[in-house]
Amino acid sequence: QREALEAQAPEVASLVSVGNVDTLALQQQLNDDEQLIEFFGNSETLYAFIVDREQITVKHLNGRGLADKISRFRQDIMQTNSNAWQQSSKAVHETLIEPLQSSLTADKLVIVPHGPLHYLPFAALFDGADFMLEQYSLRVLPSASVMAYLKTPQRSGQTTMLALGNPALGDPALDLPGAQNEVRALGDVVPESVVAVREQATESLFKRYAARVPVLHIASHGEFNPEEPLSSRLLLVGDESNDGSLTVGELYDLELNSELVTLSACQTGLGDVQSGDDVIGLTRGFLFAGAANIVASLWMVDDEATARLMVNLYHNLQSQDKQQSLRNAQLSVKNNYQAHPYYWAAFQLTGSGR
Numbered sequence: 001q002r003e004a005l006e007a008q009a010p011e012v013a014s015l016v017s018v019g020n021v022d023t024l025a026l027q028q029q030l031n032d033d034e035q036l037i038e039f040f041g042n043s044e045t046l047y048a049f050i051v052d053r054e055q056i057t058v059k060h061l062n063g064r065g066l067a068d069k070i071s072r073f074r075q076d077i078m079q080t081n082s083n084a085w086q087q088s089s090k091a092v093h094e095t096l097i098e099p100l101q102s103s104l105t106a107d108k109l110v111i112v113p114h115g116p117l118h119y120l121p122f123a124a125l126f127d128g129a130d131f132m133l134e135q136y137s138l139r140v141l142p143s144a145s146v147m148a149y150l151k152t153p154q155r156s157g158q159t160t161m162l163a164l165g166n167p168a169l170g171d172p173a174l175d176l177p178g179a180q181n182e183v184r185a186l187g188d189v190v191p192e193s194v195v196a197v198r199e200q201a202t203e204s205l206f207k208r209y210a211a212r213v214p215v216l217h218i219a220s221h222g223e224f225n226p227e228e229p230l231s232s233r234l235l236l237v238g239d240e241s242n243d244g245s246l247t248v249g250e251l252y253d254l255e256l257n258s259e260l261v262t263l264s265a266c267q268t269g270l271g272d273v274q275s276g277d278d279v280i281g282l283t284r285g286f287l288f289a290g291a292a293n294i295v296a297s298l299w300m301v302d303d304e305a306t307a308r309l310m311v312n313l314y315h316n317l318q319s320q321d322k323q324q325s326l327r328n329a330q331l332s333v334k335n336n337y338q339a340h341p342y343y344w345a346a347f348q349l350t351g352s353g354r
Helices: 002-008 010-016 023-029 066-077 084-096 098-103 115-119 144-149 177-189 203-209 282-289 303-316 322-336
Strands: 034-041 046-051 056-061 108-112 137-140 161-167 194-198 215-219 233-235 245-247 260-263 293-297 347-351
Touching (some): 144 282, 161 203, 203 215, 293 322
Antiparallel strands (some): 034 046, 046 056
16 A cells, blocks of 8 residues: 555655655755754664764664653643753653764754654753754654655745634634734734635635745644544635635645745644654645645644744744744744743744755
8 A cells, every 4th residue: 555655646655654765865955054863663662863964873762651751741841830841851852862962963953753753842852951942953854755845836926925813613712812913913024915814714715825825824723633634624714615624635635835834823732642653744734735844833822922933933034044933933932031941842843944
């Protein structure tokens, strides 16, 4: 089955699971100032492959209890009135990063997680003195083989953005007033943008603009379905043409030309998902649809922190690449608003970084 998928649609195969990577081609796709770290294995036998343009280094790690350590860290990071995250973050850092540090010589790291590592905020890993955010510029890929398929969008005309926020979903419990304020603020930052909230934030509007707008910003709920990954979806407003559920399956049928897709109110919980690689998340759907970069959150973040981070991000994009823009936005929230990683570490960039 996997061989058939690789033959018919290698891009999809690269998004679904780990494939046999052409290592020479992979090395050539890396820049001189970056290294790729691919984690692979299970709790008994975990490996880290460190790849740069010159060499490949393999490290054997002790993964015993790692899923529990990550789960503990994810729980601790949500406790904003506690510093318990320091100990649990350091425990994960000691397992995953410390054994590699003698080989980490680049300023930029491309991280390919495996299993529960997909739910780990790498930027918030702490060595006792500094966060990884402060030491490295980070981006994530669902698999190393994806690098060969990352697209470079063709700019056409002035940079514009479609921003959808707080869609009217018919249930007050699902209202996101902070998301509504967020997208309106971004409309003031990004010229020539289209902003739609409440009843106007429809799936049909998304599909109308998706293929021709360089930046897509969606501040709405996401639902992740590990049993049926292609049914994972973003919740927008339905109408006579579309039901309001934008699924991964539908994303695979779109042809985006997006430099950046930001999913600011969606969250990926650790939940019962231990394998990670078996989940075709929304980020992978957007990658395959043609997005060069996706910024998405691992948990729901405080409204004020999210708004600050997003306004910073889009300001930075006027003069910096996507990877550096997100890093500097996170550093700004950390240094000028709240130092606790709950407020700034949820967002990760998946894609080319450019």
